[in-house]
Amino acid sequence: MNTKDQHWIRRYRSALLIGFLFIVLVIAYIMPLPYMLYGPGSAEPVHPRVETGHKLNEKGALLFTTVSTYSKPNIFFIIYARLNPRMEVKSQEEATGGATNLSGYRNLLAWMRDSSEANALLAAYNVINKPIDVEEQGVIVYSLLPESKAQENGLQEGDIITQVDGKETKTAKVLSEYLSKKEPGDKVIVSGTRGDKPFKATIPLITLSSSNPAIASRTGIGFQNETVLKVTPPDPVKFDFSDTGGPSAGLMMTLEIVAQLTNDDLTRGYRIAGTGTITADGTVGQIGGINYKLMAADKKKADYFLVPYDKNSLANWNLAEKTVKELKLSPKLVKVSTLKEALDFLKGLEPKKEL
Template identity: 80%
Template sequence: MVTTNEQRKEHWIRRYRTTLIIGFFLLIFFIAYIKPWPYMLYGAGSAEPVHSRVETGHKLEEKGALLFTTVSTYSNPNIFSIIYARINPRMEVKSQEEATSGATNINAYRNLLAWMRDSSEANALLAAYTAMKKPIDVKEQGVIVYALLPESKARDNGLQEGDIITNIDGKEARTVKVLTDYLTTKKPGDKVKVSGTRGDNKFEATVPLINMGTGTSSRTGIGFQNDTVLKVTAPDPVKFDFADTGGPSAGLMMTLEIIAQLTNDDLTRGFRIAGTGTISADGTVGQIGGINYKLMAADKEKADYFLVPYDPKNPSNWTLAEKTVKDLKLSPKLVKVSTLQEALDFLKKLEFKA
């Protein structure tokens, strides 16, 4: 009996069929495991003492702890991580575009977050020294590109979110007012050359101007939301260690820690006080994102209280915080704070924990 090549091939396939099937599925699994997807995963982050991250040159022994809270984020996950996050009630999946609010690219978004963190530190110093009625030195450093408007042509011509503009057409422009005043001398369609810093690097971009607003409020501009970058120098040797974080939401807790150390007053009163919220120079506490995940982190670290940013006109943070505590049966007691003074009043009225 003669065995043909086709018969030998068929025999080989039958003999190794199981191995081939397993190998095929392993290959598919490997490809799925290494392939990144343009999504961002959100979950509970950390609740850490802010005490070790703020130095003022003044020693203070805290019986409890002021805890700043974070959200855990994971970009470009694989399909398995996405599926897990979809079915996990304590996680969330967002497209990268939604998560970054349409930022030009992920590096631009990270530069913006880094500026938010630095700005939060500056505002924490301003708010703390204002509350203590102490003088502090402030200098303008540039104009941050906070968000590019949809009608702006700047993105297509090299400007990104997170860029800090320091010069325009060769002239120094370190405040929003100086930049705006110069642009009012131009007309839509004109081009200006802006330069400054992009993260750790320098940048230049030539961008066309557009007409912004209507009627009497019409003006010429680049088309972006902006803010003045401040360099704040305290009379005390205050140092921050938040390089591994991004965003502005630790502002309130930073400010409380500065005041506690410089006034030698243990504001914790022996409790574990977690919280979140942006801080303005005037002491206004602003709302933040991901408060549900921050509450989960605070609960895991056995926080007694959680300071929640509260805006009576839009109490979204408070509403979500109440829902999260109820649905997940979390232990921290919620405290509304609209201003730094309200947070201080609450903490100073606490009796020391036995």
């Protein structure tokens, strides 16, 4: 390098350094990283999102709660979340449970929401003893087993299988019985829907390994599954949860349906927040992110918060108690293991006195 070049570099050294740093910052800003951020979401009334054809004037509100998530953030958002005591950072693999890709994971969350709506209808109509029609429509790929060869051959989480080798397959039982007659190494053609599009994949079968004697040594594809149900109620029920995902609004959906169909304001004038999955028999299940949902409920001045309670797994209850204590949140925590327990609590509340 000659003297002239050295002089030029010294003269513009500051400008070059600023330019270099600017380029680095721009790259850091636009470069997505394989992480997901979690924080407090919303606490919204269920009432406007559930229609049953039955009018009900609620003096209070049943609030469903959500977690705010942000996928593929840049480094600046990650740093902010790391420093924020009310946020959390997880790797994409940890957040999605190792799902094949984000598209499949989102399809799975959408099905969870739809399944939650179906189970909410079943639980609500069962508890008020009204008949309801159920139709089996396919088999959801819930998660792929590590030994499965399905992923590299085109199957992913969230896929709904409706046919195998051209034969209609509407239930997990029918699919399992068909595959069990095959040999490991045989290939089957599965088809169905992936989100709102059709899919088809040719999958080699394996010998399933499981601690369950009924499953171990059986031939199969290698995925956890569940039958997809279409539930048709006798009332004109409509849901509006297309902007959400996952099954955790199930309990609050069910309570709103019961309230409208029985013309009983279960709020008793209070703001009742809560979360929890729901099954057809009314069992309330554990969920994730209850700490963030409590923060959202506190911001919306909820009086009570219904917490999924399982004596065999106190994860939700323990985290809820810890969050309320550490952050000094105002909602009173209520243990609920079943829909009946939630209904008994709400019906037992003294109507809130108007100030």
